Every structure is written in C-alpha cells, then in structure tokens.
Amino acid sequence: MVVASGHLMHAQVDGASVPLHLSFQGVLIQPDGTVYADGRYAVSVKLFPAAVGGTAVFEDVISTTIVGGVFNLIIGEQEPLDNVDFTQQLWIEIGLPGTAQTAFEPRTRLTTAPYAAVARQSVVAGGLTPNATGAVRSLNGAQGDVNIVAAGGLVITQDGNDVTIDATAVKGIVTVTTQDSVLRVQNSTGPTVVLGVRDSSITTRHLRSTGVTPGVYGDSLRIPRITVDRDGRIASISTVPIGPTQTTTMPIASGRYVNATPNRQYSVTINTTTATPVALPTLLPNARILITIDSSDGTTTYAISQRTVNGFTVSFAGGLAPNTSFSWMVINL
Structure with missing residues (x-):
C-alpha cells in the first residue's frame, strides 16, 4: 500500500526548454500493515494512461532513502518527462524491484497540480500583452x-x-x-x-482592448479559465474552483526546503497553510509529521517543536548545511 502526494516543480517557459520535475512523496506499507525498514531502496516509477492495465508511457528506477516508511522522489531528473502527454489522465505506479511488492496497488491518480504543465502552452496562446x-x-x-x-x-x-x-x-x-x-x-x-x-x-x-487585466490567475484551489476569440486573442480570463473529482481527498500536505544561505541553519519554520499542491487550513494536534533529510552532511539529529495550527518548527542539532535540503509530509489525521 502507498499513501502518497505529488506536485509539479520547475515548470518554466524560456522559449528554449521547459524542464519538468514531478515531486512525489509517500509511505510504503507492507502487507502486514507495518512500514518498510529504514534504508536505501531502488524504487520503480511508471506512468499509465489507465487505472488498471495499459502500457506505461514513462518508466524509471530511482534510488532513494526510506525513513519510517516515508520516501521522497523527484521524477524527471534521471529520465526526462518531456515526452509525456499531461493532457490525458495519468496514474502513477510505485514498486520495489526484487521484492514481493514489485507493484503497489492500486495506482495513484495524478491530480490537478501535475496537469498545470498544460498551462505552459496557454500562457502564450493569445499573443502579446497590452x-x-x-x-x-x-x-x-x-x-x-x-x-x-x-x-x-x-x-x-x-x-x-x-x-x-x-x-x-x-x-x-x-x-x-x-x-x-x-x-x-x-x-x-x-x-x-x-x-x-x-x-x-x-x-x-x-x-x-482584449478585455484581460494583467495579473496571475489560479492557485492551489482554483484553475484559470481562458476564452480565446476567433482572431486567436485572449478575450477573457477567470478562475473556477477545482472540482471534487480532480483533488486528493487525503488530508496530506507536503513540501521540500533547501538551505539557500551560506550558513548552517539550526531551526526552520514550516507554514502548512501555504503548502502546495494541497494546503492544510488547520494543523491538528495529533497530526503525524514526517521528515526526510536528503543529505546527512553535518546533520546529527532533528526535533519537531513549536506546533501551531499554522505549522511547525524543525530544529537541527548539528545545523542544516548550506545547499542541503529536507522533505516533509504531514498526515493530518
């Protein structure tokens, strides 16, 4: 069984290339209900156009560290996602090659945030701005x-x-x-x-006038609706709420933090109300907070403190080294 969440990262339009990275986090649970032991695992990743069966449109095997059953993947760094058609509904399948669970079931349906890749084309569809x-x-x-x-x-x-x-x-x-x-x-x-x-x-x-006001449209709860007239210009832009069938129902928030300063950081505060693709309006007192250190350089132990309804603080005994990152996930149950 996999309890997971994911979101699209680094979708930039520069006229030359649009690198796509899909951040995917989850908890691997064995058939007996226990989580997998801590260690380094090779995790297989496949994307399918169907919930069951079908031919994979993307495959990769990524080496990652599992702590407390939690794993974090950046899909697209090894094998590019450029040839994947995100205009169709896709499901992701996670597996552990060489074990009895080569494919965890059921597959996880990709929700609205990864499909934000399609917005790369609509940004320039209407021509020049005023x-x-x-x-x-x-x-x-x-x-x-x-x-x-x-x-x-x-x-x-x-x-x-x-x-x-x-x-x-x-x-x-x-x-x-x-x-x-x-x-x-x-x-x-x-x-x-x-x-x-x-x-x-x-x-x-x-x-x-095109009837469009300059600005940013859409966020984690709304998507932009664009109307193009017969001359190929953007006539209007509005936002509509994301439907219940297009959003995850799991009470999960996740993110990744990178120390971009030249100094070690001994405490980092995370605001879960602004997390993407799914934010938590309120952090429950019994919520489970999972931390994965992406590098052990100079980091000994960490502790979670100062819980509030808006987030929490992670303290590092040895300090978080420059350019070192950690991933977090909250299961708000």
Whole structure:
C-alpha cells in the first residue's frame, strides 16, 4: 500500500526548454500493515494512461532513502518527462524491484497540480500583452498582416525595415502627411517619400482592448479559465474552483526546503497553510509529521517543536548545511 502526494516543480517557459520535475512523496506499507525498514531502496516509477492495465508511457528506477516508511522522489531528473502527454489522465505506479511488492496497488491518480504543465502552452496562446515592447502590434488601427499597396502610379519598395513609396511617375505634387506622431515621414512632398514607425510610438490608445487585466490567475484551489476569440486573442480570463473529482481527498500536505544561505541553519519554520499542491487550513494536534533529510552532511539529529495550527518548527542539532535540503509530509489525521 502507498499513501502518497505529488506536485509539479520547475515548470518554466524560456522559449528554449521547459524542464519538468514531478515531486512525489509517500509511505510504503507492507502487507502486514507495518512500514518498510529504514534504508536505501531502488524504487520503480511508471506512468499509465489507465487505472488498471495499459502500457506505461514513462518508466524509471530511482534510488532513494526510506525513513519510517516515508520516501521522497523527484521524477524527471534521471529520465526526462518531456515526452509525456499531461493532457490525458495519468496514474502513477510505485514498486520495489526484487521484492514481493514489485507493484503497489492500486495506482495513484495524478491530480490537478501535475496537469498545470498544460498551462505552459496557454500562457502564450493569445499573443502579446497590452504593454509589450519591441514589436509593432498595429498600424493606424489595422492588426495582423498589414500590406501597403501601390496605386495611382506609386511604386513601393522595401529595404530591410524601410518601406519606400516612389511617386516619381505620379504627375503633380504629392504630399504625404500623418495624423499623429506614430509614423515617421521623410521627404513628404516627394518625389521619394520614406515612411517608418517611431520607436515606442504605438501606445495602448492605438490598440484594441482584449478585455484581460494583467495579473496571475489560479492557485492551489482554483484553475484559470481562458476564452480565446476567433482572431486567436485572449478575450477573457477567470478562475473556477477545482472540482471534487480532480483533488486528493487525503488530508496530506507536503513540501521540500533547501538551505539557500551560506550558513548552517539550526531551526526552520514550516507554514502548512501555504503548502502546495494541497494546503492544510488547520494543523491538528495529533497530526503525524514526517521528515526526510536528503543529505546527512553535518546533520546529527532533528526535533519537531513549536506546533501551531499554522505549522511547525524543525530544529537541527548539528545545523542544516548550506545547499542541503529536507522533505516533509504531514498526515493530518
């Protein structure tokens, strides 16, 4: 049996690569109801598109330390998750190769937080934001592919970013004017007129409103709902609560803390009300708190103290060394 929770980590959009890491924690329980003995184990991880049967879409074997039956995995560090389709429902299967429990049943259904990977595509689906710079969004109110068409004997040529309108063949005097300061006009009376768009001249008054207010949408309890119009622009964004079928019902919160300071830390306070993907509104007095030290460098023993309804404090006798981390999980029963 596995009691577990997991969430997506390090989903960043940089135009070149989007590394995906799935943090997964759980408690391994033997058939007789006892937890596995402390030690180093090779844990097999598989992702399936079905709760039972089916072909695995991802496989890996990760070496990890089990303390009090608790294990912590960072899936995707060894074998990348880039080719996994998170738009479909997936189940994770944990096993211990070489033991009687090569596959723990039932499989664990991935809930809403891992599927936040799909939001990497919707972030850029609607184009530029209203305050974007370095790009021309419209020309005199026209958007999309705008073409300058010659007529009446004019000849238009393009050299890099310069568009030249040649009126040599036009009889009479031709004068090109602009209604505002957006366009730059050279030799407005001809015979050769050069038009250009001034830097930073297109402001929000020249752009059609998309109906979207800049900001961050969605959190651990709500997901963003995005409406795209027929022109491919984001028309509106709202948030909707996560449905009961898409969230874990286990009263579990988990997280990972890394000492990013240059000094040893002798106490760390954890706030369980802000944990992701599942927060605990209240930490119960009898809640079980599990700590896994990811490195034993300079750390002798630890103790949990100062329990409150909002969290707890972990004290380290030898101090938590710089760049050392620990994982925690709360079973709020």
